[in-house]
Amino acid sequence: MTVTATAPPAADERLGKPRAMDQLIKRPEIGAMLGALLVFLFFSVVTEQFLSVGGAATWLDDASMLGIMAVAVAMLMIGGEFDLSAGVMTASTALVTALLATQLGLNVWLALLVSLVFALAVGALNGWLVMRTGLPSFIVTLGSFLALQGLNLGITRLVTGSVQVSGMREAAGYESAGFLFASTFQIGGTSFYVSIIWWVLFTVVASTLLMRTRFGNWIFAIGGAAQSSRAVGVPVVRSKILLFMTTAFAAWLVGSINILRYASVQANQGIGLEFQYIIAAVIGGCLLTGGFGSAVGAAIGALIFGMARQGIVYAGWNSDWFQLFLGVMLLAAVLVNNMLRRRAERVRR
Amino acid sequence: MTSLIETENIGKTYGSVIALSEVSTVVNAGEVTCVLGDNGAGKSTLIKILAGVHQHDQGSFKVEGEEIKFSSPREALDHGIATVYQDLAVVPLMSVWRNFFLGSEPTTKFGFLDRRKGKEVTKKALSDMGIDLRDVEQPVGTLSGGERQCVAIARAVHFGAKVLILDEPTAALGVKQAGVVLKYVAQARDRGLGVVLITHNPHHAYPVGNRFLLLKRGRALGSYEKSEIDIGELTRQMAGGAELEALEHELRGVEA
Numbered sequence: 001m002t003v004t005a006t007a008p009p010a011a012d013e014r015l016g017k018p019r020a021m022d023q024l025i026k027r028p029e030i031g032a033m034l035g036a037l038l039v040f041l042f043f044s045v046v047t048e049q050f051l052s053v054g055g056a057a058t059w060l061d062d063a064s065m066l067g068i069m070a071v072a073v074a075m076l077m078i079g080g081e082f083d084l085s086a087g088v089m090t091a092s093t094a095l096v097t098a099l100l101a102t103q104l105g106l107n108v109w110l111a112l113l114v115s116l117v118f119a120l121a122v123g124a125l126n127g128w129l130v131m132r133t134g135l136p137s138f139i140v141t142l143g144s145f146l147a148l149q150g151l152n153l154g155i156t157r158l159v160t161g162s163v164q165v166s167g168m169r170e171a172a173g174y175e176s177a178g179f180l181f182a183s184t185f186q187i188g189g190t191s192f193y194v195s196i197i198w199w200v201l202f203t204v205v206a207s208t209l210l211m212r213t214r215f216g217n218w219i220f221a222i223g224g225a226a227q228s229s230r231a232v233g234v235p236v237v238r239s240k241i242l243l244f245m246t247t248a249f250a251a252w253l254v255g256s257i258n259i260l261r262y263a264s265v266q267a268n269q270g271i272g273l274e275f276q277y278i279i280a281a282v283i284g285g286c287l288l289t290g291g292f293g294s295a296v297g298a299a300i301g302a303l304i305f306g307m308a309r310q311g312i313v314y315a316g317w318n319s320d321w322f323q324l325f326l327g328v329m330l331l332a333a334v335l336v337n338n339m340l341r342r343r344a345e346r347v348r349r
Numbered sequence: 350m351t352s353l354i355e356t357e358n359i360g361k362t363y364g365s366v367i368a369l370s371e372v373s374t375v376v377n378a379g380e381v382t383c384v385l386g387d388n389g390a391g392k393s394t395l396i397k398i399l400a401g402v403h404q405h406d407q408g409s410f411k412v413e414g415e416e417i418k419f420s421s422p423r424e425a426l427d428h429g430i431a432t433v434y435q436d437l438a439v440v441p442l443m444s445v446w447r448n449f450f451l452g453s454e455p456t457t458k459f460g461f462l463d464r465r466k467g468k469e470v471t472k473k474a475l476s477d478m479g480i481d482l483r484d485v486e487q488p489v490g491t492l493s494g495g496e497r498q499c500v501a502i503a504r505a506v507h508f509g510a511k512v513l514i515l516d517e518p519t520a521a522l523g524v525k526q527a528g529v530v531l532k533y534v535a536q537a538r539d540r541g542l543g544v545v546l547i548t549h550n551p552h553h554a555y556p557v558g559n560r561f562l563l564l565k566r567g568r569a570l571g572s573y574e575k576s577e578i579d580i581g582e583l584t585r586q587m588a589g590g591a592e593l594e595a596l597e598h599e600l601r602g603v604e605a
Contacts, residue, residue, distance in 0.1 A: 212461045214454040217443075221451050224440035231400075231432060232504075233423045233452035291442045 028285030029297030031336040035283065035329065036304050043311030050307075050314050053190040060192065063306025064199035065254055067299045069273070070280035071199075071206045072250035074298035077281050078210070079243045080223035080290030081130060081137040085122070085145040086247050087273035092148050093119050093255030094265040095156060101171035103159055108173035108260075116252050122148070123248025127241030149271060156267035166264030174260070181253075182261035195257050199299065202250070206295035219243065224291025279326065280305055283333040304329065351414040352377050353512050353543040354399065354430070360407030361394050368394040371408065372569045374562045376512055376543040381534065383554035384547045385587055386564035392547045395564070396514050399545065400432040401425030429511035433501040435520055441490030445482060446471040448489050449504050474507040475500065478533055495526030502533050506540065513537055514545040519553045531557055551587055555580045563587060 049055040069086060076083055093115045100111035126144055130137045156163055168174055181198075184191040210216040221229040222236050230236045259265050282288065283304060284297025308329070312322050354376040361369040369391040376382045386392050397403040398410065401419030409416055412428050419425045422432070439448045446464075449471040455463040471485045480499045482492075489497060498518045505513050515534065519527035535557050538544050548554050554561065561578060563570040563586055571586060578586075584600070 208461075212464075214456060214462060217447055217451060217454055217462065220443055220447070221440045224442045228434070228440055229451065231422050231434060233426050291440065 028292060028294040028337075029300055030285075031333060032284045032297045032300040032304065034336075035333065036300050036307070039304050039307045039311065043307060043314065047311060047314035050311055053188045055310070055314065057190050057192045059306040059310040060196050060303075061306075062310055063303045064193070064195040065257065066273075066276060066280060066305050067199040067302030068195075068202050068250050068254050069247070069277045070284070070298040070302040071203050071295045072247040073274075073277040074281035074284060074286050074293050074295055075206055075210065075219060076243045076247050077278070077286045077288070078223045078290060078293040079219045079240055080226065081240060081243065082141060082278065083126065083244060083247045084138065084141040084274045085126060085148055086141075086251055086277055087270040087275075088145055088148045088152060089119065089122065089248060089251035089270070090255045090258065090273065091152055091265065091267065091270035092122070093252040094259040094269070095152055095165060095255075095267060097256060097259050098165040098168055098265050099156070099159060101174075102165060102167045105171070108168070108171050108177045110173075111171075112177060112256055115256070116249070119248040119252035119255075120245050123245035124241055126248070127244030130244070131237045131240055145274065149268075152267045163267040164264060165267075168259060168263040174263075177256075178260045181257045193261075195261075198253060198257070199302075202253070203295055203299040210295055215239065215242075220291055276305065279330050282337070283329060285337055287337070301333075352411075353413060354545075355411040355414075356399075356405075356408065357411075358408035359395075359398065359405045359410055361398060361403060361405050367567055369398075369405075369567045372562070372564065373408075374560070374569075374572060376545055377559075378511070378543050379538060379541045380559040381538050381544040381546055381557050382560045382562065383558035384545060384562045384564060385549060385551060385554055385583070386570075387549060387587075389566070390564040391567040392549075392564055393516070394567070396432065396516055396545065396547055399425070399430060399512075400514055401430070426510075429509065430514065431505035431508065431510035431512070432514040433498065433505060433516065433518065435517040439489045439497050439501055442488055444486050445475075445489055445492070445500060446485040449474070449485070449500060449507075453508055470507075475503050478503045478506065478536060480533070493526065495522050495529050498522075498530050499533050502530075502537060506537050506542065510542060512543045512545065514547070516547050517549070518546070519548060519550065527553060549587075551580060551583045555583060 043050040050059075069090070073083060073086055096115040096118050097108070097111045100106045100114055101108050106114075122144065126137075126141055129135075129144075130140045133140065153163060156165060181194070183194045185194060185197075186192075210219060218229065218234045218239050221234055222239055226236050258269075280301035281293065281298040282301070284294060284299070284301035286293030286298065305326075308325050309319075309322055312319055312325070352375040355374075357373050358371045359369065359373070360367070360371060372391070372395060374382060374384075384392050384395060394403065398405045401422045401424050404418050404420070411417065412430070417428070419428075425432070440451065443451070446467045450467050455466045455470070457463045468485050472482070475482055475485075478499065480496070480503060482496070489500065492500070502513065502515070502518075518530050518534070522530060531553060534544060534546060538557065546554060546558065559575055561573045561575070561583060563572070573583075
């Protein structure tokens with residue numbers, strides 16, 4: 001994130017020199033940064049491969065796919081809503097692209113475009129339903145989660161007779177689309193997936209949007225106090241619907257990366273991932289109640305995920321232990337967030 | 350001179366419930382119109398009509414002489430009618446300046462938030478109203494209740510409101526803080542704004558008010574100019590016969 005250092009206008013004499021510690025503590029992502037550092041140091045010491053370039057390429061890739069979604073989900077959570085359909089949406093978008101390209105013989109680029117329109121429509125529908133009914137988004141998107149899960153399996157089986165769509169490699173435009181979404185680049189003789197760049201790019205854009213634009217200001221406001229925001233003229237309904245469409249867009253991006261990288265997709269993919277996105281966002285400093293959080297924090301939350309998941313593999317432990325780690329990490333993050341936030345509100349009182 | 354706001358026999362029903370019926374009042378520039386009444390008297394319904402949250406279904410509602418029916422709070426704002434609600438005036442976790450500019454954020458020519466200007470203008474606008482904050486970057490949640498009301502009032506004044514509607518601004522405040530808020534109400538009035546002050550405390554209304562509208566069970570109990578009524582009569586009217594004795598007792602306790 002960019003921070004421009006501007007001299008404060010006419011500093012107030014009652015303000016002592018702001019202590020570096022207090023300044024730091026007000027950032028929502030500080031807890032996640034400490035956690036990431038700990039996890040990084042731990043696996044760097046315990047395992048051999050973790051700190052190598054090849055190791056880094058692996059855990060960065062793992063983190064990137066999760067991170068793109070976590071950042072979008074964090075924005076939605078700051079805006080005061082949840083999207084439980086985000087996980088299966090990554091499979092739905094990939095399936096739409098794959099079915100159109102392999103069954104109807106569409107050019108991959110065209111298939112991607114239709115899939116994007118589909119994703120945005122589902123996102124808009126989620127948002128519209130939540131705003132229209134006034135029901136908690138938790139329930140509404142639980143419904144769309146189940147509905148999409150059913151559609152994914154049902155339609156795939158109807159069309160292909162199995163629960164998998166493959167054969168993308170033969171479709172026209174696969175090479176060029178693959179270059180954009182699923183190619184690799186070399187650093188120090190090691191291949192890194194381009195998804196890492198998408199992740200960084202998405203985080204930078206999201207963070208700039210949140211901190212530096214009017215819309216970003218509105219996101220914090222509608223999550224913190226929707227009624228007050230409406231009273232001063234913030235378009236609450238439109239903003240929330242746009243946020244749901246943003247998570248759908250991110251799901252399309254991740255789905256496209258998946259389908260172009262592996263050239264096939266399972267109809268039951270993505271189930272359960274929605275909670276990982278929320279967990280990464282919470283580890284990154286988002287409040288479950290909305291109105292507070294950070295895109296950079298969510299990206300770091302995803303980084304912790306990636307590092308721990310791959311670190312456990314490098315350490316030669318059973319991957320069952322990852323769930324235990326996750327649970328402890330989540331609880332610790334919530335406790336630390338709570339403490340830091342109270343501290344931040346007390347600073348300068 | 351045309352009044353900023355004029356309502357004539359205005360009314361509102363929710364299904365079969367008559368929330369407000371035949372209420373007439375005016376709001377003039379540089380004057381404070383106080384709306385008094387107990388809970389359920391129809392105060393909220395009246396201000397929600399004025400603020401564009403709800404629409405009236407009887408009578409006439411004129412803004413600067415023009416018959417009007419707002420479809421949203423935004424439309425009311427565009428006509429210069431700003432409302433400060435009792436408990437939802439601000440977003441607690443956001444900083445003072447971000448709250449101040451919420452919905453009307455300053456941007457640079459590239460479309461980004463002009464954070465420097467935001468902070469400077471906020472600081473200046475607040476100090477113009479006599480509100481002296483240490484730091485406009487602190488979350489509004491760290492301010493006292495009175496300070497929060499003041500930020501919301503200063504915001505409305507700064508963004509060119511002609512009419513300021515204040516919903517129970519002193520309700521949750523201590524004596525001293527209530528006094529501070531009333532001082533800013535008077536200041537907004539002296540700047541030429543028309544103020545609608547909703548309260549159930551005649552002692553808060555009387556010192557700053559020019560006109561008093563008393564509501565009871567959705568109807569106007571009376572409407573008085575300041576010259577027509579004194580505070581004792583105002584209190585008596587508000588309380589009604591039965592509760593008066595108890596109230597007098599309570600008030601004696603306050604004065605002592």
